[in-house]
Amino acid sequence: MPIPTAPITQLPVNKLDKHIAKNAAWATDFEADQRGLLEKLAKGQQPQLLWFGCSDSRVPESIVLDSKTPGEIFVHRNIANTFSGADDSCHSVLEYGVGHLDIKHVVVVGHTACGGCAAAFKSDPPTSKIEKSSNPDSPLINFLQPLIKLRHSLPDRSTLDDLIVANVKRGVDEICQTEVIKKNWKATEDSDELPVQVHGWMYNLSTGRLQDLGMTRSA
Numbered sequence: 001m002p003i004p005t006a007p008i009t010q011l012p013v014n015k016l017d018k019h020i021a022k023n024a025a026w027a028t029d030f031e032a033d034q035r036g037l038l039e040k041l042a043k044g045q046q047p048q049l050l051w052f053g054c055s056d057s058r059v060p061e062s063i064v065l066d067s068k069t070p071g072e073i074f075v076h077r078n079i080a081n082t083f084s085g086a087d088d089s090c091h092s093v094l095e096y097g098v099g100h101l102d103i104k105h106v107v108v109v110g111h112t113a114c115g116g117c118a119a120a121f122k123s124d125p126p127t128s129k130i131e132k133s134s135n136p137d138s139p140l141i142n143f144l145q146p147l148i149k150l151r152h153s154l155p156d157r158s159t160l161d162d163l164i165v166a167n168v169k170r171g172v173d174e175i176c177q178t179e180v181i182k183k184n185w186k187a188t189e190d191s192d193e194l195p196v197q198v199h200g201w202m203y204n205l206s207t208g209r210l211q212d213l214g215m216t217r218s219a
């Protein structure tokens with residue numbers, strides 16, 4: 001395919017070019033180290049972990065898990081690692097990951113100082129007006145409503161970390177109540193196949209460490 005030559009004057013082309021150049025160097029090195037693996041991965045994937053995390057740039061799953069090989073982690077990330085009953089995007093990732101890729105470990109990963117949780121933490125209580133009418137100018141505010149509700153369901157003395165943990169727990173609970181997980185647990189009742197496990201973790205931005213929050217659930 002010919003490389004486009006027309007300049008895109010609105011964008012800082014030189015700054016973006018560095019990413020393309022870095023990718024080319026990575027692809028060359030990777031192929032030299034793991035000859036044929038990219039070609040093999042092009043035919044299919046068998047990831048072992050489904051990661052539901054925050055979009056925050058400081059919590060990139062491949063880096064914090066030291067996963068240097070494509071194909072190891074199936075991923076969904078959004079604001080404040082929110083698994084919502086009304087969101088087809090996260091449900092479709094779960095359905096494909098568990099139902100078609102046969103992933104056995106699903107993990108919801110919160111992180112310290114999460115901006116989405118902080119916004120909900122500082123928010124006023126939701127009003128029936130907000131619940132009934134979405135805000136067309138701010139999908140972000142709409143998206144945060146369940147988190148705002150969760151924040152105001154916690155005791156007044158709760159901290160931001162309490163909300164972050166509660167949000168992970170809610171994600172784990174929501175995932176466990178989905179049809180795809182219930183179906184997996186039923187199907188594995190009388191078989192040798194291991195049931196899916198759903199875990200809750202917390203990533204600490206300051207230390208780079210992941211903590212298992214001890215809320216793993218399975219059949």
Ligand SMILES: [Zn+2]
Nearest residue numbers: 054056114115
């Ligand atoms: Zn976050």
